[in-house]
Amino acid sequence: MTYKTRVDGRAFDETRPITAKVGVIKNAEGSAMFKIGQTTAYAAVYGPRELHPKFLQNPNTGLLRCNYNMMPFSGHGERVRPGQNRRAKEISMVTENALAPALDLKDYPNTVVDVFIELPQTDAGTRCAGICAASLALADAGFEMKDLVSSVAVGRVDERILADLNYDEEAYQCEKGVADIPVAMFPNTGEITLLQMDGDLSRQELQEALKLAKKVCQKIYEVQKQALKEKFLGESE
Amino acid sequence: MSMKDEQKQHVQKALQENLRYDGRKKDQFRAVTIEYNISKSAEGSARVKIGDTEVIAGVKMSVETPYPDTPDEGSLMVNAELLPLSSPRFEPGPPSAEGIEVARVVDRGIREAGAIDVKKLCIARAEKVWIVTIDICTINDAGNLIDASSLAAIAALKQATFPKYENNEIDYQTRTDTKLPMRKWPLAITVFKIGNQLFVDPLREEEDVMEARLTVSTTEDGKICALQKGGSTPLTPDEIDQMIVLAQKFGDEQRSKL
Numbered sequence: 001m002t003y004k005t006r007v008d009g010r011a012f013d014e015t016r017p018i019t020a021k022v023g024v025i026k027n028a029e030g031s032a033m034f035k036i037g038q039t040t041a042y043a044a045v046y047g048p049r050e051l052h053p054k055f056l057q058n059p060n061t062g063l064l065r066c067n068y069n070m071m072p073f074s075g076h077g078e079r080v081r082p083g084q085n086r087r088a089k090e091i092s093m094v095t096e097n098a099l100a101p102a103l104d105l106k107d108y109p110n111t112v113v114d115v116f117i118e119l120p121q122t123d124a125g126t127r128c129a130g131i132c133a134a135s136l137a138l139a140d141a142g143f144e145m146k147d148l149v150s151s152v153a154v155g156r157v158d159e160r161i162l163a164d165l166n167y168d169e170e171a172y173q174c175e176k177g178v179a180d181i182p183v184a185m186f187p188n189t190g191e192i193t194l195l196q197m198d199g200d201l202s203r204q205e206l207q208e209a210l211k212l213a214k215k216v217c218q219k220i221y222e223v224q225k226q227a228l229k230e231k232f233l234g235e236s237e
Numbered sequence: 238m239s240m241k242d243e244q245k246q247h248v249q250k251a252l253q254e255n256l257r258y259d260g261r262k263k264d265q266f267r268a269v270t271i272e273y274n275i276s277k278s279a280e281g282s283a284r285v286k287i288g289d290t291e292v293i294a295g296v297k298m299s300v301e302t303p304y305p306d307t308p309d310e311g312s313l314m315v316n317a318e319l320l321p322l323s324s325p326r327f328e329p330g331p332p333s334a335e336g337i338e339v340a341r342v343v344d345r346g347i348r349e350a351g352a353i354d355v356k357k358l359c360i361a362r363a364e365k366v367w368i369v370t371i372d373i374c375t376i377n378d379a380g381n382l383i384d385a386s387s388l389a390a391i392a393a394l395k396q397a398t399f400p401k402y403e404n405n406e407i408d409y410q411t412r413t414d415t416k417l418p419m420r421k422w423p424l425a426i427t428v429f430k431i432g433n434q435l436f437v438d439p440l441r442e443e444e445d446v447m448e449a450r451l452t453v454s455t456t457e458d459g460k461i462c463a464l465q466k467g468g469s470t471p472l473t474p475d476e477i478d479q480m481i482v483l484a485q486k487f488g489d490e491q492r493s494k495l
Contacts, residue, residue: 024376025291025322025323025376025377026289026377026379027323027324027325027377027378027379028322038277038278040276042322042376043322044322044323046321046325049325067321067329069320071276071293071295071318071372071374072295072297072316072318072370072372072374073276073278073279073280073282073295073296073297073370073372074276074278074279074295075278076278076409077409078297078299078407078409079297079299079370079372082316082318082332082372083331084329114321116320116321116322116329117322118320118322118374118376120275120276120278120282120293120295120374121275121276121277121278121279122278123277123278
């Protein structure tokens with residue numbers, strides 16, 4: 001049996017509907033909301049500000065610090081206990097690594113740039129949505145960036161390579177199983193800054209999945225650019 | 238004179254002329270908006286904006302064993318997360334005293350008013366009851382988080398529906414049409430004091446230099462169900478009375494928006 005039509009009727013290379021908005025949190029230096037299907041991520045940037053404890057300071061460069069958090073009522077099932085669990089810690093770390101190569105913080109020695117990512121509702125793909133929002137928030141804050149960072153989960157359900165798995169697809173029961181591959185990249189160069197996978201996957205399948213990720217990230221990039229234009233061009237009109 | 242003293246003097250002087258930083262009068266709220274069902278993952282949710290202050294609240298429900306002293310009653314839990322996303326003042330980590338106070342003040346208003354008919358949350362006496370948990374998350378702090386949190390919590394309760402419960406299992410993906418057994422709609426309104434001036438709905442800059450505050454939770458039948466004094470300046474009984482009148486008035490006003 002092959003996975004013939006997707007559970008929500010999408011084409012295999014089609015993402016769920018995306019909306020993005022920049023400048024949604026007034027207190028922050030930069031902020032954004034990125035929504036893909038029923039997964040919503042907010043990101044806010046604070047800093048550069050003095051880094052404490054002091055021994056973490058680097059006199060040569062500023063530091064990027066990300067904090068990923070699901071709101072207690074945002075889980076698929078029961079309430080999630082507040083506070084960082086192991087999963088959130090790991091996602092915070094890979095998010096940092098996904099965004100850091102886009103930034104150059106050498107002009108801000110001894111400081112930290114804090115990025116806070118919060119999810120009020122989730123339906124899979126949360127780290128990717130968080131990265132898309134965070135990258136917009138950093139651009140909104142006015143940091144010079146090599147490129148935006150665009151992110152999507154691609155994967156294989158049964159024998160199909162597809163884009164932007166939702167929860168039902170991640171949990172889909174089938175003979176060949178499911179592989180879930182969150183990817184983040186610089187959309188202009190195709191360089192990959194986040195890559196994770198769980199499931200089972202052949203080398204060929206991975207190549208195919210990454211090709212699809214590139215195509216989809218370029219579409220997401222257009223949505224991100226549009227959101228920035230809406231704020232900055234909209235204001236000058 | 239410190240910066241804070243100067244700021245306080247400035248706020249106080251303006252208040253004497255019944256003027257605020259943003260041009261409001263002392264007894265005037267910023268624009269209040271309520272948006273329902275903003276998180277599909279929650280059994281009920283709401284976003285409240287008071288001016289630039291924004292909080293969201295989500296209700297989750299679970300089935301657990303009741304407390305031994307109330308075997309036929311479900312229960313309520315309120316938690317507030319002052320997210321570092323919402324202000325440079327907040328840091329990640331376990332809840333601060335400020336966050337705990339927000340949660341407890343909102344909790345007391347709802348609990349003491351008997352807002353939820355907790356007996357109707359009983360599934361099987363001494364065995365199974367519904368537990369209702371409200372989580373309040375701040376998105377942007379521009380002052381008056383307590384009032385915004387209280388309104389968001391009540392709005393989320395208003396919209397919440399039970400998930401399907403069958404064969405001792407909750408199916409969170411299937412929601413019933415059954416709403417929570419609500420009896421009252423308590424709301425907390427906080428009145429602030431600087432010098433001899435009383436005012437409501439402070440901006441963050443005003444809240445930072447306040448001397449005292451009184452949070453008054455009231456219900457639609459004109460009763461007071463919880464009080465919380467904050468700040469280190471005393472209040473006179475006369476001031477308290479004026480504060481209660483203001484809180485009742487604005488409580489009714491916000492309730493009409495639910």
